[in-house]
Every structure is written in C-alpha cells, then in structure tokens.
Amino acid sequence: MKRWLLPWMVHAGLVLSAGEAVELTQVDDHLGWGWQAQVMRNDLITFAVMPAIGGRAMQYDLGDHPFLWVNPAEIGRTYEPSADAPWPNFGGYKSWVAPQGQWLRGGGGWPPPPTLDYGEYTATREDGEQGQVTLVTTGPVETFERWQAKGLSLTRRFTLRPRSTQVRVEQRIINQSPHPQVVANWDVTQVPGVHAKANDPDNFWVYFPVNPRSMFGPRGFFVFASDGRNGADSQWKNWASDGIAGVQYLRRGGKIGADVTAGWVAYVDERDGYTFVKRFEVSAVPAPGTWPDGGSTVQVYTNGAEPYIEIEVLSPLVDLQPQQQTSFIVDWYATRIDGPILKAGTAGVCKQRLSLARSGARGRVTGMFGVFHLGTVELLGLPSADAKAGTKPVSLGSYYVSPREAVTLDVEVALSPTVGTLVLLLRDADGKDLGELDRALVPAVEPEKR
Known part of the structure; x- marks a missing residue:
C-alpha cells in the first residue's frame, strides 16, 4: 500500500513511537530447518546466521517477506569439509575470497575452498552504542593444499540497530599463512527468482547505476564469456536516460560484471513490491589491476536450473602479507516499494x-x-x-x-x-x-x- x-x-x-530493542538469541532448529541459528531481530527485521554451515546468513526478512533464497534440497544438512566432495549450495549469503580464477593451485576456479565455505564457524556477541548489537562469526583456517587460500580464515561482523532495516556486514580476510596472497572480499548473496508455488521469474529484477565513464562501454557492464548462452542476453537491460542498468530474471544461466562507482545495487520483487539494497564504498577507480574480474565492483549471476539470482559485491584487490587482514563493509537495507530503482x-x-x-x-x-x-x-x-x-x-x-x-x-x-x-x-x-x-x-x- x-x-x-x-x-x-x-x-x-x-x-x-520507539522501535523495539535489538534481540540476539540462539535458536535450535530455527524455522524447522534443522540448523542451530543465531537470530537477530528488531521490530522491522529478522536476520539469522547458521554457524554450522560456514557462518552463512540464511534469513533477512522485512516483516514476513524473505529476501534470501534457501535451497530446499540442503535444508538441515551439514558437511565435513573435504578436498573431493561436491560443493553444497545451501543458498543465502556467504563471503568468498576473490579472484575466483585463482582459487585452485595450478589454475582453475571451482570449487571454492571447502573449510572457508562450509566449515563450522563460532559465534559471539558484542553490544554497541544506541542499542545496536553485533554478531561476530569466526571461521576456521583453510587447511587443504589444493587451494591457494590455504592459511586464510574469514570473519564476518553483522550489526543491527533499533528502528532500522540496516544490517552492516563487515567481511574480513585474515592471512595466517607464511606467504603473501593477493585477495579481495567477495559478498555473494542468493535471492529468490520465483515466488512460492509460482513460476514467475520475470517478476524479479536487479538495478544498478551505470558508471558514466565505464570501461565496458555505454551499457556499463560486460557479459562473462562462458555465460551468454541459452538466451541469457535478453535478461540484461540498460536505461540510458536514467543512468541505470539491470537484469530481468528469466531463469536463464548467465552472468554480468559492472564497474559501478556510485556504490549500490538493488534487488526488487516487482509483484509484491519489496526492495533489498546493498550499499558499499568504491575507494578507487575500478580497473583490471585494482578490482577482480577485469574491474568488477558488482556482479549479477542468474541460475537457469535453480530459481535464484546472485547479487555480488567485490572489494579492491589487496596484497595481503602474512598476519595481516583486510576488511570490506557492505550495508544491507530493505524497504517496501517496487521498481525501477533510480537512486539509493x-x-x-x-x-x-x-x-x-x-x-x-x-x-x-x-x-x-x-x-x-x-x-x-x-x-x-x-x-x-x-x-x-x-x-x-x-x-x-x-x-x-x-x-x-x-x-x-x-x-x-x-x-x-x-x-x-x-x-x-x-x-x-x-x-x-x-x-x-x-x-x-x-x-x-x-x-x-x-
């Protein structure tokens, strides 16, 4: 309305009227999913993290409207990290180490480092000013030789405050190995591509501002070479008069990267009129030598088999020395409106x-x-x-x-x-x-x- x-x-x-204080509780079998969860709430937002599956955030709801996709085939499951096991796609949010093309020693970009991705994390609480609460999840050190990330660990800080939909997500990579590594924080969030009991992917859109000096031309983005198939190109949009580009999900596999400098990307459920926004700082001019994947600050991946979209935000590349750490902050927001989103x-x-x-x-x-x-x-x-x-x-x-x-x-x-x-x-x-x-x-x- x-x-x-x-x-x-x-x-x-x-x-x-004052909003409710932020609550942080540990809940066994949260939502009947079978996982123990750390659940943060205020009077607007419910945000839940599952430490047992790589510290993933699996719930970000405005009221009763969910913004995160949960893979029904993986609900309640946990896995011991293994060098040879198939990758379990739980859904939700996680952070990875970019660039993907350098994940494996000797070359190759799949699968992700298993201990970082779905090993068991620990969770602690911090209380801040003005009623804000921070959930800190700390992951184990990657131990498998197959991955370049051996010796790295990940920490995430999720902060919620009263009267707001904002969740501040601070992603941190820590180098506990004896050698330097060139890395970037990579926020990867899977969001729904259809409504429950409906086959309506065209109702879900992503919007982002075009860099007026984009190295990728007037559209402001590029299509990943291996992903412009199965009619995926019809999903990519550009509205030059408004300075906006985006994606209309049509359940076709594909991926684009953009050198966004205005620092936001928005996912919209057009049918129900809900918007999920990520805001971030672009601290340097995106270029192949400063950002992963040829200078991408934002990437959008569309899955053709499962009904979800990935909204991805990347930090600058950092030459991370032994015992150093690097962090990247992405602020999440939610509101009740449909698109197009022209400004955030x-x-x-x-x-x-x-x-x-x-x-x-x-x-x-x-x-x-x-x-x-x-x-x-x-x-x-x-x-x-x-x-x-x-x-x-x-x-x-x-x-x-x-x-x-x-x-x-x-x-x-x-x-x-x-x-x-x-x-x-x-x-x-x-x-x-x-x-x-x-x-x-x-x-x-x-x-x-x-």
Missing part, C-alpha cells in the same frame, strides 16, 4: 524522482520513495544562490514514514521567493538527519504574457 503525504503534519513537538542512499530509494510543477507562488511536489528507517520525512526549501546571506531553509511540511510502506509524495506547497532547491530528508525519532532521499531545483516563475 502506498502512502499519500496529505495532509502535512507540523514537525516540531511530535514524538515517534543511506535514507532510502527513489522510484520516481522528486519533481516540482510550479504555478506562480505555489507548486505541486511529487515523487515515489521507499525508506530504510522508521522516522519522519521533511521537505525543505533551501535558499537560492541569489538569496540574502543568512537566509534559512524553509520547512514545507513533514510526515511519519516506515520501511513497511512505500512513500508517495503528491502535495501542494507555497513557495517563498527565496527558495531555490527542494530537498526531501529523513530524520529519526530524535530529529537526527538520516540522509537525503532526493532533491529538485525550483524553476523560475515564468513572466506573464502580455
């Missing part, structure tokens, strides 16, 4: 950009957004460039919002002559600025025709 922001409410003096920030996503249709001293402001946190959106009018020094922003109204509902803005406002830009901000219950959803220039008043 979409929310019309009418009427506006006075911002000052209103108190936002720390406050939320934009489906329809903030826009103003002016008529004299009044204007109609429109836009469509999904927010990541409980709070209040406020529309501010910022002073124009020719306004007098000391002119303050003008509040044009505010309204309570939640990640559980899309935000549709359609409101008339009075425009002061000093206002040059409109900005839509999200604030928390204490009035703290959580980020900007979008902004728009105020057009000049057209002179009257004589």
Whole structure:
C-alpha cells in the first residue's frame, strides 16, 4: 500500500513511537530447518546466521517477506569439509575470497575452498552504542593444499540497530599463512527468482547505476564469456536516460560484471513490491589491476536450473602479507516499494524522482520513495544562490514514514521567493538527519504574457 503525504503534519513537538530493542538469541532448529541459528531481530527485521554451515546468513526478512533464497534440497544438512566432495549450495549469503580464477593451485576456479565455505564457524556477541548489537562469526583456517587460500580464515561482523532495516556486514580476510596472497572480499548473496508455488521469474529484477565513464562501454557492464548462452542476453537491460542498468530474471544461466562507482545495487520483487539494497564504498577507480574480474565492483549471476539470482559485491584487490587482514563493509537495507530503482542512499530509494510543477507562488511536489528507517520525512526549501546571506531553509511540511510502506509524495506547497532547491530528508525519532532521499531545483516563475 502506498502512502499519500496529505495532509502535512507540523514537525516540531511530535514524538515517534520507539522501535523495539535489538534481540540476539540462539535458536535450535530455527524455522524447522534443522540448523542451530543465531537470530537477530528488531521490530522491522529478522536476520539469522547458521554457524554450522560456514557462518552463512540464511534469513533477512522485512516483516514476513524473505529476501534470501534457501535451497530446499540442503535444508538441515551439514558437511565435513573435504578436498573431493561436491560443493553444497545451501543458498543465502556467504563471503568468498576473490579472484575466483585463482582459487585452485595450478589454475582453475571451482570449487571454492571447502573449510572457508562450509566449515563450522563460532559465534559471539558484542553490544554497541544506541542499542545496536553485533554478531561476530569466526571461521576456521583453510587447511587443504589444493587451494591457494590455504592459511586464510574469514570473519564476518553483522550489526543491527533499533528502528532500522540496516544490517552492516563487515567481511574480513585474515592471512595466517607464511606467504603473501593477493585477495579481495567477495559478498555473494542468493535471492529468490520465483515466488512460492509460482513460476514467475520475470517478476524479479536487479538495478544498478551505470558508471558514466565505464570501461565496458555505454551499457556499463560486460557479459562473462562462458555465460551468454541459452538466451541469457535478453535478461540484461540498460536505461540510458536514467543512468541505470539491470537484469530481468528469466531463469536463464548467465552472468554480468559492472564497474559501478556510485556504490549500490538493488534487488526488487516487482509483484509484491519489496526492495533489498546493498550499499558499499568504491575507494578507487575500478580497473583490471585494482578490482577482480577485469574491474568488477558488482556482479549479477542468474541460475537457469535453480530459481535464484546472485547479487555480488567485490572489494579492491589487496596484497595481503602474512598476519595481516583486510576488511570490506557492505550495508544491507530493505524497504517496501517496487521498481525501477533510480537512486539509493543511506535514507532510502527513489522510484520516481522528486519533481516540482510550479504555478506562480505555489507548486505541486511529487515523487515515489521507499525508506530504510522508521522516522519522519521533511521537505525543505533551501535558499537560492541569489538569496540574502543568512537566509534559512524553509520547512514545507513533514510526515511519519516506515520501511513497511512505500512513500508517495503528491502535495501542494507555497513557495517563498527565496527558495531555490527542494530537498526531501529523513530524520529519526530524535530529529537526527538520516540522509537525503532526493532533491529538485525550483524553476523560475515564468513572466506573464502580455
């Protein structure tokens, strides 16, 4: 259900109902899956990690809507790491060591190092400021000679705070071997490609911003050489006018890589109207020598046999010396809105950009957004460039919002002559600025025709 922001409410003096504190509990046989889980919850999100299967996150739900794919064939199973066993694909999220093409000694990129991938991890808890809780999972050291990663171990830190869908995922590679290794952290998350009891893969999309200086040309991505088969190319999309590219899942096997610099990628369930966003920092210009796989910061893999998509984010390559470690942070967010996703920030996503249709001293402001946190959106009018020094922003109204509902803005406002830009901000219950959803220039008043 979409929310019309009418009427506006006075911002000052209103108190936002507080979110529930973050809970972290150990649950045996979580959801009847047979695994012991570390389960984090607030009043928006449920997030569950299974230490016995490589410390994978197997649940990230907004309310009762799941964003992670779970392989029904592997539910409840555990495996002793082995150099010769088939790879068990549990689903969910894990982090791998990139580049994949150098996994095996002597060459080869499959399977992943087994101890890192599905060995048993330990779990500990840390409590932080303002009610946030961190779950730390620590993995065993890889011991098999067959893999270049021998001597490496992985640690992941998952942090959840009240009143927010944000889960901060810090992935860390530790080199406990006696020799240096060139590595990158690789966030690999499997998400559903069909709804339960439905064969509707075309309802699932992925969106990401095109690098305007992409080394891969105007589309902003490349197709992996071995994966452009079985009609997979029809899945890859580009909307040049919006600066956005993406994938419409059609249950065909394929993979693309992109040199995204704006630092986000979004997965959308278009039928039910839910969006899952990953945000990350791009600290250097993507290039073949600085990022894995020819300069990829984002990759999207589509599986043709099983109904899932992989949303993958990669860190820069690091020459990791013995006893050193390298970390990479990816922030997860969720909200209730369908696509296309044109913009994603720390406050939320934009489906329809903030826009103003002016008529004299009044204007109609429109836009469509999904927010990541409980709070209040406020529309501010910022002073124009020719306004007098000391002119303050003008509040044009505010309204309570939640990640559980899309935000549709359609409101008339009075425009002061000093206002040059409109900005839509999200604030928390204490009035703290959580980020900007979008902004728009105020057009000049057209002179009257004589």
